[in-house]
Each structure stands twice: as C-alpha cells, then as structure tokens.
Amino acid sequence: MVPTPITVRVPAKLNLHLSVGDSRSDGYHELVTVFQALSLVDEITIRTAEEPGLDVRGEGAEVTPTGVDNLAWRAVTELARHCGRDPENPGVRVSLNKGIPVAGGMGGGSADAAATLLALNSLWRLEMGREELAEVAGRLGSDVPFALQGGTALGTGRGERLVPVLARHTYHWVIAMNEEGLRTPDVYGELDRLRQTSSNRVGDVEPVLEALASGDPRELALLLGNDLQAAAVSLRPVLRRTLRAGVDAGALAGIVSGSGPTCAFLCTDEEAAVRVAAELSGAGVCRTVRVAQGPVPGARLVGDDKADRPTPPQVHA
Numbered sequence: 001m002v003p004t005p006i007t008v009r010v011p012a013k014l015n016l017h018l019s020v021g022d023s024r025s026d027g028y029h030e031l032v033t034v035f036q037a038l039s040l041v042d043e044i045t046i047r048t049a050e051e052p053g054l055d056v057r058g059e060g061a062e063v064t065p066t067g068v069d070n071l072a073w074r075a076v077t078e079l080a081r082h083c084g085r086d087p088e089n090p091g092v093r094v095s096l097n098k099g100i101p102v103a104g105g106m107g108g109g110s111a112d113a114a115a116t117l118l119a120l121n122s123l124w125r126l127e128m129g130r131e132e133l134a135e136v137a138g139r140l141g142s143d144v145p146f147a148l149q150g151g152t153a154l155g156t157g158r159g160e161r162l163v164p165v166l167a168r169h170t171y172h173w174v175i176a177m178n179e180e181g182l183r184t185p186d187v188y189g190e191l192d193r194l195r196q197t198s199s200n201r202v203g204d205v206e207p208v209l210e211a212l213a214s215g216d217p218r219e220l221a222l223l224l225g226n227d228l229q230a231a232a233v234s235l236r237p238v239l240r241r242t243l244r245a246g247v248d249a250g251a252l253a254g255i256v257s258g259s260g261p262t263c264a265f266l267c268t269d270e271e272a273a274v275r276v277a278a279e280l281s282g283a284g285v286c287r288t289v290r291v292a293q294g295p296v297p298g299a300r301l302v303g304d305d306k307a308d309r310p311t312p313p314q315v316h317a
C-alpha cells in the first residue's frame with residue numbers, strides 16, 4: 001500500500017539576541033543567541049513518488065531553488081544516506097508552501113529542512129527520536145535544530161547547541177519584509193569588515209533571559225540586540241528608515257531579524273501590533289507587513305492538535 005502523504009508545519013525564527021564572536025578556523029562564527037519561533041510558517045507535504053522532485057509555491061517561490069540546492073531536498077538526501085536508502089533515488093516528492101520570506105533572516109530554508117526530516121521520519125517509519133533528528137539537522141545548517149525544537153531557546157556554538165528558555169508571555173510582533181533578500185555569508189563578511197574599525201557589540205545574554213522570565217514586553221524591548229544588524233544596514237541602508245518607521249508607528253522596539261533584511265517590531269499587545277502593521281504598510285519602507293506571535297512550537301505533523309493554528313493576519317504594503 002502507498003503510504004499517505006505527510007504534511008508538516010514549521011515556524012520562522014527570530015533572534016531576540018544575537019551576539020557574534022570571532023570567526024573560527026572552519027569559517028563559522030561562535031554565537032550566543034536567543035531564538036524565538038514565530039507564527040509565520042511554511043508547510044511541507046512529502047509523498048511517495050516514482051518520479052522524485054520538489055515544487056514550491058507561496059511567498060518568494062520564484063526565487064527559491066527547486067533542485068539539489070533546496071535545503072528541503074538536501075534534507076531528503078542526507079536522511080536517505082543516514083538510514084541506508086539510496087540518496088540518488090529517494091522515491092519522494094516534496095511540495096513546499098512558503099509563508100516565510102526567502103533569504104530574509106527568518107530561517108525559512110532551515111525550517112524546510114527540519115520539516116522534511118520530521119515528515120520523512122514518519123513517511124519512512126524510521127522512528128528516530130528528537131535527539132537523532134537534531135543531530136542530522138545540525139549537519140544541514142546551524143539554524144535547522146532550532147526549527148525542530150521551536151519555542152524560545154538559547155543557542156551556542158554556531159547556533160546548533162540548544163537549551164530551552166522559559167518565556168512567560170506571548171509576544172506580539174510586526175514583521176516587515178524587504179524587496180530582496182540578503183545572503184547570510186555576505187552579512188557575516190560585512191560584520192568582519194566593519195569590526196576592523198569598530199568594536200560595538202551587544203551586551204550579555206543574562207538580562208534578556210531574565211526579561212523573558214518576567215514576561216514584560218517593555219523590559220524585553222529594551223534588551224533586543226543583534227550584532228549582525230549594523231552589517232545588514234550597511235549592505236541595505238533603507239533598513240535604517242524601516243526600523244525608524246516601525247518605532248514611529250508605535251512599536252516598543254525594532255530589530256533586524258538575524259542576517260536580515262526582514263525587520264521585526266515588538267508591540268505591547270495584539271491590538272497595538274495590528275495598528276503598527278497598518279501604519280507601517282502605508283509608510284513605503286518595505287514590501288509586505290505581517291503580524292505574528294511567539295513563541296510557538298517547532299516543526300509539527302499537521303493533524304497533531306497544536307499544529308493546527310490559524311494563519312496570522314496579513315497586511316500588504
């Protein structure tokens with residue numbers, strides 16, 4: 001009997017705190033980061049198919065690779081290898097429905113890789129535990145293990161070593177997507193270049209963890225920090241205007257998400273977020289504005305109760 005197709009929903013991530021250390025000998029930077037999973041999601045369906053392949057629709061589909069470079073496909077071949085199947089002929093078709101902006105600093109490709117691992121674990125009845133999945137995930141990219149785990153977490157190493165963080169509150173975010181993405185390695189490279197002349201760095205992570213435990217968004221707003229922000233703004237100067245416009249519209253604070261160029265604005269509550277989103281969408285400083293909440297769970301099979309959440313409202317700029 002042909003197995004039933006498996007659908008997985010997987011969240012975007014935001015770095016509430018991103019402290020970048022020096023460049024390592026393997027080309028990666030040592031990080032201390034606080035990830036939060038947001039209610040902006042991709043959906044992936046994987047089915048058994050004689051003709052393998054991958055198709056993409058949704059947000060940024062036209063600029064998403066559909067061949068072996070797609071991170072979801074890399075996850076298929078990596079997992080096939082891991083469990084002794086033929087990576088050249090895995091016998092599956094992957095359909096991606098993207099809601100996470102491509103190359104936006106929100107970990108969309110990593111999310112798709114994580115979702116693929118979870119879907120194949122079920123489709124191929126591998127019965128791998130979360131730990132084994134996380135180990136394969138780490139080989140696919142620094143952000144992939146977090147997309148499996150979700151919630152709020154402290155990431156160290158190159159971002160793949162995770163410890164869950166207590167977050168007492170649902171935070172309300174406005175997400176401003178840019179016209180065109182930024183390449184993560186370019187942004188790290190720009191940071192290295194800027195650091196030859198400037199030594200600005202975000203503070204310690206402990207106050208951020210304390211603010212999360214307190215649950216007060218005003219406290220957290222004062223502590224949001226991202227070492228890659230200056231580099232992203234240097235490569236995409238319009239982001240300075242975007243960040244200012246969100247705060248002018250009433251957000252508590254704004255931050256570039258990871259390597260950018262997406263900006264995220266923390267608001268006091270859901271109502272405030274909808275107001276900020278409406279005003280920002282008229283300001284002409286970004287392509288699309290969305291409202292999102294965090295933390296949400298990591299990759300989940302659709303059909304599991306908690307995965308069936310409503311799609312967040314969307315405002316077009």
Ligand SMILES: C[C@@](CO)(OP(=O)(O)O)[C@H](O)COP(=O)(O)OP(=O)(O)OC[C@H]1O[C@@H](n2ccc(N)nc2=O)[C@H](O)[C@@H]1O
Binds near residue numbers: 143257
């Ligand atoms: C910046 C962050 C923040 O969470 O995410 P994005 O904003 O891109 O989504 C991550 O560090 C990105 O993680 P991810 O996108 O998984 O990166 P990887 O595929 O592992 O690495 C891509 C490239 O980014 C650089 N890189 C990545 C992670 C790290 N700790 N140091 C680095 O210097 C390296 O140049 C590497 O070759």
Ligand SMILES: Nc1ncnc2c1ncn2[C@@H]1O[C@H](COP(=O)(O)OP(=O)(O)O)[C@@H](O)[C@H]1O
Binds near residue numbers: 108184
């Ligand atoms: N499934 C995927 N979704 C999005 N981008 C992908 C995917 N697979 C490969 N990519 C490539 O990865 C790059 C980074 O995309 P993404 O993960 O969305 O951004 P970021 O690393 O900024 O969070 C893109 O430029 C794209 O070419």
